[in-house]
Amino acid sequence: xxxxxxxxxLEARLRKWxxxxxxxxxxxxxxxxxxxxxxSSRPVKRLYTSLDLRNKTFKERLGEPGEFPFTRGIxxxxxxGRLWTMRMFAxxxxxxxxxxxxxxxxxxxxTGLSVAFDMPTLYGYDTDASEAKxxxxxxxxxxxxxxxxxxxxxxxxxxxxxxxxxxNAPADVIWAMYLGMAERQGVPLTELRGTIQNDILKExxxxxxxxxxxxxxxxxxxxxxxxxxxxxxxxxxxxxxGYHIREAGATAGQELAFTLANGMEYVRWGIxxxxxxxxxxxxxxxxxxxxxxxxEEIAKYRAARRIWAREMRDTFGAKNPRSWLLRTxxxxxxxxxxAQQPEVNIVRTTLQALAxxxxxxxxxxxxxxxxxxxxxxxKAVRIALRTQQILAHESGVTNTIDPLGGSYYLEALxxxxxxxxxxxxxxxxxxxxxxxxxRKGFIQQEIANSAYRYQREIxxxxxxxxxxxxxxxxxxxxxxxLRVTQASLKAQTDRLARVRRIRDKKKWQxxxxxxxxxxxxxxxxxxxxILEAVRARATLGEICDVMREAxxxxxxxxxx
Amino acid sequence: MAKKIRVLMAKPxxxxxxxxxxxxARALRDAGMEVIYTGLRQSPEDIVEAAIQEDVDAIGLSxxxxxxxxxxxxxxxxxxxxxxxxxxxxxxxxxxxxxxxxLKKAGVKAxxxxxxxxxxIVAFFQKAGxxxxx
Numbered sequence: 001x002x003x004x005x006x007x008x009x010l011e012a013r014l015r016k017w018x019x020x021x022x023x024x025x026x027x028x029x030x031x032x033x034x035x036x037x038x039x040s041s042r043p044v045k046r047l048y049t050s051l052d053l054r055n056k057t058f059k060e061r062l063g064e065p066g067e068f069p070f071t072r073g074i075x076x077x078x079x080x081g082r083l084w085t086m087r088m089f090a091x092x093x094x095x096x097x098x099x100x101x102x103x104x105x106x107x108x109x110x111t112g113l114s115v116a117f118d119m120p121t122l123y124g125y126d127t128d129a130s131e132a133k134x135x136x137x138x139x140x141x142x143x144x145x146x147x148x149x150x151x152x153x154x155x156x157x158x159x160x161x162x163x164x165x166x167x168n169a170p171a172d173v174i175w176a177m178y179l180g181m182a183e184r185q186g187v188p189l190t191e192l193r194g195t196i197q198n199d200i201l202k203e204x205x206x207x208x209x210x211x212x213x214x215x216x217x218x219x220x221x222x223x224x225x226x227x228x229x230x231x232x233x234x235x236x237x238x239x240x241x242g243y244h245i246r247e248a249g250a251t252a253g254q255e256l257a258f259t260l261a262n263g264m265e266y267v268r269w270g271i272x273x274x275x276x277x278x279x280x281x282x283x284x285x286x287x288x289x290x291x292x293x294x295x296e297e298i299a300k301y302r303a304a305r306r307i308w309a310r311e312m313r314d315t316f317g318a319k320n321p322r323s324w325l326l327r328t329x330x331x332x333x334x335x336x337x338x339a340q341q342p343e344v345n346i347v348r349t350t351l352q353a354l355a356x357x358x359x360x361x362x363x364x365x366x367x368x369x370x371x372x373x374x375x376x377x378x379k380a381v382r383i384a385l386r387t388q389q390i391l392a393h394e395s396g397v398t399n400t401i402d403p404l405g406g407s408y409y410l411e412a413l414x415x416x417x418x419x420x421x422x423x424x425x426x427x428x429x430x431x432x433x434x435x436x437x438x439r440k441g442f443i444q445q446e447i448a449n450s451a452y453r454y455q456r457e458i459x460x461x462x463x464x465x466x467x468x469x470x471x472x473x474x475x476x477x478x479x480x481x482l483r484v485t486q487a488s489l490k491a492q493t494d495r496l497a498r499v500r501r502i503r504d505k506k507k508w509q510x511x512x513x514x515x516x517x518x519x520x521x522x523x524x525x526x527x528x529x530i531l532e533a534v535r536a537r538a539t540l541g542e543i544c545d546v547m548r549e550a551x552x553x554x555x556x557x558x559x560x
Numbered sequence: 561m562a563k564k565i566r567v568l569m570a571k572p573x574x575x576x577x578x579x580x581x582x583x584x585a586r587a588l589r590d591a592g593m594e595v596i597y598t599g600l601r602q603s604p605e606d607i608v609e610a611a612i613q614e615d616v617d618a619i620g621l622s623x624x625x626x627x628x629x630x631x632x633x634x635x636x637x638x639x640x641x642x643x644x645x646x647x648x649x650x651x652x653x654x655x656x657x658x659x660x661x662x663l664k665k666a667g668v669k670a671x672x673x674x675x676x677x678x679x680x681i682v683a684f685f686q687k688a689g690x691x692x693x694x
Contacts, residue, residue: 119573119576121572123601131573131574134573134628135575138625139626181612208576208577249583374654452582465675468675469677556599558599560583560585560597
């Protein structure tokens with residue numbers, strides 16, 4: 001029998017099954033819903049078969065693990081060789097508070113660090129700025145100077161552990177502080193491993209921690225690509241992030257599409273600077289959400305790898321296979337956590353983390369059950385880390401590569417998500433590219449529309465969220481509170497005052513003047529000048545003020 | 561025909577989490593209210609100025625960063641100072657249970673936490689708007 005004979009035979013059998021067996025069953029008991037959909041409201045069929053994969057060859061679409069197009073994973077042995085990096089996003093209060101949390105996490109077996117900064121730091125303000133009122137240390141750690149960074153990593157050998165930093169608009173300044181801190185620890189820059197998020201496009205689209213207008217920000221990003229390739233070769237100078245796009249309300253397909261569209265925009269800007277694509281492409285990394293819908297999420301990771309490999313090789317002409325790899329961090333969906341019956345969040349996080357692992361992520365953060373309330377307490381964060389350790393060591397899912405590959409449903413979903421991404425790429429191109437689409441508010445509106453639809457589905461009980469709109473109990477949840485103390489605030493502002501008092505004023509002024517000149521010169525790379533300013537003990541706020549003056553400040557289109 | 565209820569939805573402080581505020585803005589609009597959204601990074605002064613300029617019946621403040629205790633009461637205080645104390649103020653976001661009585665004492669009429677139904681929020685603003693209009 002040929003393939004097409006087999007297909008015809010299967011089609012006939014399925015028709016018979018639908019008309020007979022299924023109809024009889026439906027008469028006896030109708031299905032629970034008229035339409036079944038994923039978390040992203042994507043319709044799901046009753047059954048998937050080989051017919052859903054028709055005209056698509058596995059060889060081209062899957063490849064072998066570690067080979068183009070990397071659908072099944074970027075490494076030839078995946079987790080049989082090395083487990084993912086267990087990297088818990090952490091930060092609150094002062095540098096001292098967070099340093100203590102880092103050491104706690106390392107002592108419990110985490111294998112990489114990940115820094116959460118507070119709101120003022122994310123927006124390039126010092127802790128004592130008027131704009132920072134009430135925001136110190138609540139969402140992350142405050143870092144205003146090189147001295148803070150030194151305290152943050154005191155007693156941690158940054159030559160041995162990799163560090164990821166969620167910092168965007170002022171990423172270059174915070175990175176310079178990390179490099180300055182490493183220099184003072186005596187670790188050569190060439191040995192440093194880590195990541196700065198540095199993905200400004202998704203800030204305009206979703207996370208909203210922007211400072212400067214898009215063009216100036218993109219220039220700063222490319223400055224870090226160029227500087228990193230030369231001076232800090234093992235550092236990931238960007239983490240192109242779908243996570244926040246998803247948290248803001250996007251569907252899985254939108255997360256995939258907007259993230260990869262942003263990624264390609266960075267590649268274009270790098271090439272336009274005159275950089276060879278292979279000189280920086282290997283330092284581009286990614287960051288995706290791991291949400292509730294197990295199969296849809298796994299499919300998203302697989303589709304992402306396939307699209308990126310194809311675009312890097314065929315559209316951008318990257319020759320080095322390492323430039324084709326989509327290496328990704330994953331984090332479980334913060335937005336899925338409920339304030340009601342918070343312990344149940346442990347189960348949600350477990351399933352989401354499973355999706356990231358079955359999706360082949362390179363590193364993972366698991367949320368803590370109390371995060372609908374606060375920055376997590378120690379017990380909650382330990383359980384979250386243990387969740388990853390159970391997946392790694394007890395569940396058995398790491399024993400083979402891409403264990404769900406070949407599932408009719410999963411492969412069909414992977415294809416569908418890929419097609420959806422390309423439809424969005426076309427729409428964005430029609431609007432004039434990513435930055436034009438942001439200026440027009442297109443991407444922001446698409447995300448807001450999805451967020452609203454999702455909430456309506458919950459309101460109308462078309463979507464059940466356990467403990468929120470069904471299976472509700474009347475109880476006051478007990479969550480041990482974690483509060484930032486006044487003592488931490490004082491430690492931070494005292495250190496900041498001391499830095500300003502004792503630094504060499506002349507050196508500081510010279511570095512600020514030189515930085516301003518570099519900002520005004522479009523051919524200059526700002527990164528070495530920022531590093532010089534950081535070494536001269538210029539603070540984050542001071543450096544960002546120079547840049548605010550040079551570049552102006554972004555004003556976003558208002559929409560909802 | 562009754563006058564449309566006017567609501568200012570505002571994001572005080574540096575917090576950039578705007579998913580919730582936008583969803584609620586849209587729900588209020590769909591319920592027939594006039595909604596003005598301030599956008600991000602508004603100081604209490606900015607918010608009060610906008611509320612008076614726009615002649616709103618109520619303000620919805622959204623903050624998920626933990627700065628609510630520093631910012632929400634200031635909005636109420638400034639409204640009173642500007643003789644606009646009749647504008648109803650409600651807040652929402654990641655707000656610990658123990659802060660809710662303090663915010664209410666400071667004049668914030670209602671505090672909505674995660675998982676609150678849109679119906680409840682819409683009902684609150686409908687009541688607040690018609691009470692003020694009367």
